[in-house]
Amino acid sequence: MDDLVKSCGYECRLFASAEEFLAFEPRSAIDCMLVDVKMPGLSGIELQAELNKRSDRPPMIFVTSYRDDRTRNNAMNGGALAFLGKPVDIEKLIGCLESALDR
Structure with a gap:
């Protein structure tokens, strides 16, 4: 997926886990997040x-195989841009x- 993001002209940074992302500074350098529901450690x-x-949250786009209504509603009610x-x-x-x- 990072290749797709880069092919659109955007810079892409990968994190192995939510915890790795939370330890990253400066998080203000992140303009958008592509997040899976199921990840090592904390879930999306x-x-x-x-x-x-x-x-402290940039726009989040969930991309996942876990497409049940409950999970989708949790993500969208939490402010996700898309699921x-x-x-x-x-x-x-x-x-x-x-x-x-563009926001």
């Missing part, structure tokens, strides 16, 4: 909740990235 939903507590299923629709993802980065 838990990461979102932690960032919401800190009022996309895998395999991801490339055009939808690009549209979401453009929307997030």
Whole structure:
């Protein structure tokens, strides 16, 4: 997925876990996040909740195989910009990235 983001002309930084992201400084350098629900350590939903507590959250786009309504509602109610299923629709993802980065 990072190759796709780069091919659209955006810089991309990968993190192995939510905890690695939370330790990264300066987080203000992050303009948008592509997040999975299932990750090592904290889940994407838990990461979102932690960032919401800190009022330190760039737009989040969830890209996941876990597409049940409860998970989707949790992500969207937590402020996610989008909740996309895998395999991801490339055009939808690009549209979401453009929307997030034009804010």
